[in-house]
Amino acid sequence: MRTLRVLFTTVALSVAASLNPAHAEVLKVAGPWEITGIDPAQTGYVFSRLQVAETLVTANHEGEIVPALANRWSVSGDGLTWRFTLRENARFHDGMPVTGEAAAASLQRALAGVGVLAQAPIEDIASDGRDVVIRLTKPFSALPAYLVHFSTIVLAPSSFDAAGKVTQIVGSGPYKVKSLTAPARLELQASGGWWGGKPAIEEVSYLAVGQGETRALMAESGEVDLAFSMLPVSVDRLKANPRLDVQIATIPRTRILKLNAASPFFDQIEERQAISAAIDRAGITKVILRNPDLAATQLFPPAMKGWNSPDVQPLVRDVDKAKELLAAAGWRAGSDGILEKDGKRFSVTLLTYSSWPELPPIATALQAQLRQVGIEAKVSVGNSSEIPARHQDGTLEMGLISRLYSIVPDPVGTLLQDYGPGGSDWGSMGWDNKEIQSVVEQLAATSDAAARAPLQGRAVEILQQELPSIPVTWSELAIVSNKRVSGVQVDPLEVNYGLSAIRWAD
Numbered sequence: 054m055r056t057l058r059v060l061f062t063t064v065a066l067s068v069a070a071s072l073n074p075a076h077a078e079v080l081k082v083a084g085p086w087e088i089t090g091i092d093p094a095q096t097g098y099v100f101s102r103l104q105v106a107e108t109l110v111t112a113n114h115e116g117e118i119v120p121a122l123a124n125r126w127s128v129s130g131d132g133l134t135w136r137f138t139l140r141e142n143a144r145f146h147d148g149m150p151v152t153g154e155a156a157a158a159s160l161q162r163a164l165a166g167v168g169v170l171a172q173a174p175i176e177d178i179a180s181d182g183r184d185v186v187i188r189l190t191k192p193f194s195a196l197p198a199y200l201v202h203f204s205t206i207v208l209a210p211s212s213f214d215a216a217g218k219v220t221q222i223v224g225s226g227p228y229k230v231k232s233l234t235a236p237a238r239l240e241l242q243a244s245g246g247w248w249g250g251k252p253a254i255e256e257v258s259y260l261a262v263g264q265g266e267t268r269a270l271m272a273e274s275g276e277v278d279l280a281f282s283m284l285p286v287s288v289d290r291l292k293a294n295p296r297l298d299v300q301i302a303t304i305p306r307t308r309i310l311k312l313n314a315a316s317p318f319f320d321q322i323e324e325r326q327a328i329s330a331a332i333d334r335a336g337i338t339k340v341i342l343r344n345p346d347l348a349a350t351q352l353f354p355p356a357m358k359g360w361n362s363p364d365v366q367p368l369v370r371d372v373d374k375a376k377e378l379l380a381a382a383g384w385r386a387g388s389d390g391i392l393e394k395d396g397k398r399f400s401v402t403l404l405t406y407s408s409w410p411e412l413p414p415i416a417t418a419l420q421a422q423l424r425q426v427g428i429e430a431k432v433s434v435g436n437s438s439e440i441p442a443r444h445q446d447g448t449l450e451m452g453l454i455s456r457l458y459s460i461v462p463d464p465v466g467t468l469l470q471d472y473g474p475g476g477s478d479w480g481s482m483g484w485d486n487k488e489i490q491s492v493v494e495q496l497a498a499t500s501d502a503a504a505r506a507p508l509q510g511r512a513v514e515i516l517q518q519e520l521p522s523i524p525v526t527w528s529e530l531a532i533v534s535n536k537r538v539s540g541v542q543v544d545p546l547e548v549n550y551g552l553s554a555i556r557w558a559d
Contacts, residue, residue: 079256080538080555083268084281087236087261092219094168097203102550103241103259104252106206106224109137109156109185110197112462112548116358118197122151122207122225123185132192132498137185137200142248145209146229153180159207160185162217168204169461172470194500198463201548227252227553237261253540253556265410272297272533279541279555283531284410285343291533299533302545303356305459306528307349308415311440311452314521315483317394318401318450325520327378330371331426337418338526341411349524352516353458356545359509360464365517368524375426384427392427400429405453406437415525416453441478454479455528459546468493468512472521484521 082103088096093106100106111121123137143151157180164170164178174190187196199205209223222230227249228241241257260277262268265284272280273294283291283299292299310328312319319325334348350367353360384392384399392399403420405412413434420430430451443449456471456479458464471480472489489512496508516522534541539558542551 078254078557079258080254080279080552081277082257082259082279082281082552083262083271083277084259085261085263085265085268087263088233088239089236091222091233091235092166093163093206093208094166094204097206098547099239099259100222100224101203101206102547103239103257104226104228104549104552105222105230105241106208107226108202108205108207109139109160109200112198112201112459112546114542114545116459116462116546118201118462122156126197132194133189135187135189135196136181137187139183139185140248141183143225144246144248145211145225146223146244146246147209147211148246149209149211151207151209151225153183153185155210156180156185156207158210159212160187160205162213163205166204169199169202169466170205172466173199192498195461195463195465195497198461199466201462202460228257231256247553249553252553254538254552257552269533272535275535278535278538280533281530281550283533285341285531288343288531296536297533298536298541299531300541300543301529301531302543303347303354304457304528304530304545304547305354305357305464306455306457307352307354307524308409308412308453308455308526308528309349309352310419310523310525311444311449311454311479311482312521312523313447313450313482315447316401316450317397318399320483321382322519323378323382324384325523327375327382327426328423328428329368329520329523330375330378331422331428332368332419332523332525333370333422334368334525335370337415341414341418342526342529344529347527347529349527351513352522352524353464353513354527357458357464359506360513362510362513362517364510365514368517372425379426386427390427391429398429399427400431401450402433403430403451403453404433404435404439404443404449406439407434408437409455412453412455419453419525444476444478444482449482453525456480456522457547459548462546462548465493465496469497472516476521481521484519486515486519486521489515 086099088099107122109123110118113119122143124140126137128135157178160178174193176188176190179186212223214220227247229244231240231242233239239259243252243255268280269287271277291297335345338347339345355361383394387393405416416432420432423430440452458467470477476482492508492512532543537558538555540555
């Protein structure tokens with residue numbers, strides 16, 4: 054163990070050397086996200102989280118839509134025309150003002166791409182003075198939430214070449230790009246003209262470090278001031294370090310079992326309910342995640358106000374109930390204890406991926422728990438790209454995935470995608486429920502809280518009963534900072550890391 058720790062420390066110090074420690078006043082940040090390209094639809098989240106580029110609107114820590122580049126907005130009485138009025142003092146990093154024309158042109162490029170805007174019923178995007186005008190084909194109350202998404206960051210005209218391809222990131226945030234060495238390093242400096250004022254720290258150095266334990270060791274050694282996405286196994290040790298502060302927040306991310314509901318193994322509701330009843334969520338969260346409060350008793354975590362319902366029957370482990378449900382669905386134990394029906398063994402492949410390091414051990418735990426009710430689940434660890442690929446070709450049986458529900462702050466955006474006709478790569482498969490499609494369409498058409506509440510409750514109820522996706526655990530985000538900096542806050546929606554508010558403590 055000591056040899057392994059020395060090796061980790063050596064790696065951490067070697068990696069940290071590239072953070073340019075000669076400049077003591079540089080805020081040194083480490084995170085797991087590589088910068089594999091600069092197209093906003095691909096890695097825009099890096100530039101938005103680090104406050105290089107901004108969207109028209111953003112979301113606060115409670116999930117409320119608040120001003121960003123646009124300081125006010127309105128919608129027409131028929132719900133078809135939205136106007137976003139830009140701040141008068143907003144400027145791009147190249148010195149040009151953020152005009153309605155420039156913002157509209159940037160969003161038009163986003164609409165033509167593969168980001169979330171393509172999923173909204175947008176007819177056209179235009180400018181009218183300082184206003185960005187978005188016209189819809191039908192009312193869509195979730196539009197402002199869609200404009201929080203990182204793929205809609207507003208970039209200066211100088212960011213694009215003649216063909217409309219992004220060649221550099223020229224945003225409007227408090228920090229501008231000083232240098233970018235893909236995929237690992239991003240150097241930032243204060244832009245000098247941000248509408249929100251001058252950030253307290255002039256320079257920031259971001260390094261992509263894939264190994265969570267390496268990030269933890271870098272924080273312990275003082276080689277980074279701020280590190281994101283700490284692994285549960287590291288958190289207790291980091292909390293005990295008197296030089297460090299650890300902050301943890303439950304985030305709108307759920308680890309779920311994605312099932313092929315068209316397969317003979319999961320086409321009956323009793324089978325899906327049996328799978329859920331076989332899962333020891335409390336054991337998984339206590340042993341693997343080190344936090345039993347993360348056991349997902351329903352799809353959405355408590356932090357998602359209006360979507361976590363106290364009225365639904367919570368998902369709990371009940372092995373006897375699981376066996377009863379499987380028997381009711383026609384499954385009988387074979388000679389080796391594995392269930393059989395119509396000459397077919399209940400043997401499936403459980404596919405997951407290691408880019409979220411907790412998924413493989415959770416899959417192994419699920420394998421053992423399903424075996425107790427007569428289901429053979431063969432765990433296969435591959436790349437995350439295999440999930441959508443096998444959804445598309447119909448070969449996916451079970452997939453353990455991590456699904457973020459704040460990628461658009463209004464969950465309606467994800468529900469429209471995941472549980473609409475045909476499902477989605479990361480949503481339902483082989484499950485077509487007309488009622489939930491109607492409920493979500495109604496939610497998308499109204500912003501009235503009183504009208505939305507019963508619809509939200511019904512959507513949660515359907516998903517809890519039908520289980521096209523089976524919740525396993527909720528998630529949390531842990532960040533660690535050195536006590537030589539202050540003003541660090543964890544954003545549970547992972548929209549903005551608030552670097553501009555961080556300052557040196559001494």
